[in-house]
Structures are given as structure tokens and as C-alpha cells.
Amino acid sequence: MAVPAARIVFGPQDRAAVADAVTEILTSGALTLGPYTERFESSFAAAHRAPHAVAVSSGTAALEIALRIVGVSGRDVVVPANTFYATAAAVIHAGGRPVFADVSASTFALSAAGLKAALTPSTAAVVLVHIGGLITPETDELRRLCDEQGIALIEDAAHAHGCTYDGRFAGSFGQVGAFSFYPTKVTTSGEGGMLLTSSEQFRDEARLYRDQGKGSFSANHHVRHGSAWRLSELNAAVGEVHLRHLEDFVEARRRVARTYTAELAGLDGLRPLTEPEKCRGNFYKYIALLPHGVDRTRFKTAVAESGVRLSGEVYDLPLHHQPVLTEYADGPLPVAEDVCARHVCLPIHSDMHDDEVDQVLTAVSAAYAAVAG
Numbered sequence: 001m002a003v004p005a006a007r008i009v010f011g012p013q014d015r016a017a018v019a020d021a022v023t024e025i026l027t028s029g030a031l032t033l034g035p036y037t038e039r040f041e042s043s044f045a046a047a048h049r050a051p052h053a054v055a056v057s058s059g060t061a062a063l064e065i066a067l068r069i070v071g072v073s074g075r076d077v078v079v080p081a082n083t084f085y086a087t088a089a090a091v092i093h094a095g096g097r098p099v100f101a102d103v104s105a106s107t108f109a110l111s112a113a114g115l116k117a118a119l120t121p122s123t124a125a126v127v128l129v130h131i132g133g134l135i136t137p138e139t140d141e142l143r144r145l146c147d148e149q150g151i152a153l154i155e156d157a158a159h160a161h162g163c164t165y166d167g168r169f170a171g172s173f174g175q176v177g178a179f180s181f182y183p184t185k186v187t188t189s190g191e192g193g194m195l196l197t198s199s200e201q202f203r204d205e206a207r208l209y210r211d212q213g214k215g216s217f218s219a220n221h222h223v224r225h226g227s228a229w230r231l232s233e234l235n236a237a238v239g240e241v242h243l244r245h246l247e248d249f250v251e252a253r254r255r256v257a258r259t260y261t262a263e264l265a266g267l268d269g270l271r272p273l274t275e276p277e278k279c280r281g282n283f284y285k286y287i288a289l290l291p292h293g294v295d296r297t298r299f300k301t302a303v304a305e306s307g308v309r310l311s312g313e314v315y316d317l318p319l320h321h322q323p324v325l326t327e328y329a330d331g332p333l334p335v336a337e338d339v340c341a342r343h344v345c346l347p348i349h350s351d352m353h354d355d356e357v358d359q360v361l362t363a364v365s366a367a368y369a370a371v372a373g
């Protein structure tokens with residue numbers, strides 16, 4: 001049996017719960033901004049001990065709304081170089097200019113040194129991305145740097161459902177946290193996103209933005225440049241059902257990660273990213289760095305020959321090398337370039353079986369011996 005790169009887990013009970021919800025939604029005719037969305041929001045907020053949650057149509061929309069609320073138009077926004085395209089695209093869509101920053105090789109996250117080097121007199125905001133569901137121990141220092149300069153801190157928590165640092169949840173470290181429910185994420189709603197905030201004012205602003213900037217649901221007075229960023233009730237129902245499993249999914253992923261880390265310790269030179277002290281990650285991705293000089297493509301091909309599909313990198317090409325973003329590139333970012341080029345992601349699923357874990361370890365060890373040995 002092959003081990004796929006990712007697996008989306010909806011058991012028979014979940015499918016039945018979604019089917020019941022769909023019947024109820026279609027019967028009621030309340031297809032958007034209704035009770036399922038409200039339930040999804042309150043469950044997601046509760047799962048992250050957040051005071052407020054606003055559901056939207058995607059993680060990208062959540063980021064753009066967050067950036068529009070704090071106001072980045074015509075200003076610079078610091079973004080790590082090794083993140084998904086959408087992090088930078090949201091900045092551009094909100095009228096800002098992404099400034100790419102270097103990161104820490106041990107967490108793949110923005111470092112205080114990287115942030116300091118990227119600050120300009122025009123910096124309005126910083127986006128911290130919790131790559132792979134790891135939360136950097138520099139988070140509090142990053143927040144302090146931002147606060148000192150009156151700069152907003154936004155979290156791109158698309159990878160970080162249920163992650164904590166020092167007992168505090170992703171989404172609580174900056175002014176707003178933006179989550180995604182794209183199918184591959186730790187929990188999904190098909191498509192969807194969520195903003196978490198402790199600010200009532202930000203919650204109200206996010207509600208305006210997601211519904212075309214309308215001053216009220218019934219009136220046609222537009223008071224913000226919003227868009228069609230609502231989440232449908234159908235997607236909210238899927239998201240709420242999936243969210244019920246968040247703790248189990250995170251535990252299952254952490255169990256797989258513990259086995260991987262213990263077993264890979266014998267492969268000299270292959271370095272898995274491990275959780276920083278006080279961080280409880282969700283292992284959205286299980287990341288390992290290949291030694292310098294090992295050909296990643298050859299390694300991946302060798303693993304695939306054993307029927308194991310490695311999952312996608314996070315990310316293989318840094319943003320300052322992306323064709324559509326070159327106008328924002330400003331010199332080399334050596335750590336980001338190095339980690340983007342050198343890491344692999346082992347498959348990790350929320351329902352991974354022990355025999356799959358064994359199969360991955362066997363395939364990875366054999367490929368490593370063949371390519372790096």
C-alpha cells in the first residue's frame with residue numbers, strides 16, 4: 001500500500017452529521033451568515049481560548065481583512081521570505097508593500113534579527129507565520145519589538161490550529177490571527193478562513209469587511225472597501241463538524257512526530273525540526289533538513305520508489321524568488337534560501353496507522369542511505 005502525501009479525514013459519523021446539517025440549511029433557506037457560521041465561530045474561538053472569532057471565505061481573505069483593519073495602504077509590511085504566496089498577496093491586495101525578511105533555521109519562523117533588518121520608517125505591520133505549526137520562542141520578543149514601534153503584529157496561523165506556546169494559543173500573540181480551512185489544513189471546511197482577536201472593535205470591523213463593507217446586514221450603505229468574503233453556511237457546517245476532532249487530530253499527529261523524531265535520530269546528518277521548549281505544535285508538517293549537498297529531488301524520487309509520497313515543502317521557493325514578486329525582492333536572505341532548498345516534509349496524517357509510519361521510516365532510511373550515505 002502506498003502512503004499518500006496527505007489524507008483528509010471525515011469518518012462516517014462526520015459525513016452523516018454534515019448531511020443532516022446540509023438538509024437543515026437547505027430546508028431553512030438560510031445559506032450564508034446564519035446559525036452554522038455563528039456556531040463554527042464560537043467553537044473555534046473556544047478551542048483557542050479567544051474572545052472573538054469571525055468566519056470568512058478563505059485564509060487569504062482573513063489575512064487581507066486583518067491587514068485592512070490595521071491599515072497598511074501605501075506602507076511596508078514585513079513578511080518572512082519562506083511562506084506561502086498568499087501571505088504576501090494579501091499584503092499587496094490590502095494596498096501594502098511586502099518586505100521580505102530572513103528567518104531562523106531552527107523554527108523556519110521570522111527571527112528578531114530578521115525583523116530588525118527588514119524594518120523601515122514606513123513599516124505598518126508584521127506578519128508572523130507559524131510554519132508547520134511550530135511557534136517560535138522569539139514570539140514575545142517579536143511582539144515587543146512591534147509594540148515599541150507602534151507596528152501591528154498579525155499572525156498567519158494557517159498552519160497552526162490548536163498550537164500553543166507557554167500555554168497560550170496561536171491567534172493570541174498579535175492583534176489578529178488568520179486561519180485557513182483549505183482541505184489540507186489540520187481542520188477544513190472545504191474552503192474557509194477565520195480571524196481570531198481579543199478586540200471587539202476588530203471583530204466588528206472584520207464583520208463589516210467580509211460582507212462588502214456594508215454598515216448593516218439589511219442596508220446598502222457601504223462604509224468600508226470590503227468584498228464577498230462571507231463563508232457559506234454549508235462550509236461552516238463542514239468546518240464545525242471537523243473542528244470537533246481538533247484535539248484528537250493534534251494528538252495523533254504529535255504521536256507520529258514523536259516516533260519519527262526518535263527513529264530518525266539514527267540517520268546522521270538528517271535534522272528534523274523539533275518543538276522549541278514551551279511550544280506544543282500540531283505537526284501540520286513534519287519538517288526535516290537534509291545535509292548540505294544532498295540532492296532533494298533525488299532523495300524524494302528514491303522515497304517515492306518505495307511507495308511513500310513526501311508532502312509538499314513549506315516552501316521550496318522563497319517569495320523573493322517568485323516570478324510575480326520580484327519587484328519586491330531586495331537582496332539575498334541566506335537562511336530562508338538555504339532552508340527552502342534543503343528541507344523535506346514527511347507525510348503525516350490525522351489518522352496515520354502504525355504500519356504507515358513504519359513504511360515511511362523504512363523508505364526514508366533506505367533513500368537516505370542511497371542518496372546521502
Ligand SMILES: *Cc1c(COP(=O)(O)O)cnc(C)c1O
Nearest residue numbers: 058059060084086158180181182
Ligand atoms: C493555506 C495558507 C494560506 C491561505 O489560505 P487559503 O484558505 O487557501 O486562502 C495562507 N498562508 C499560509 C501559510 C497557508 O498555508
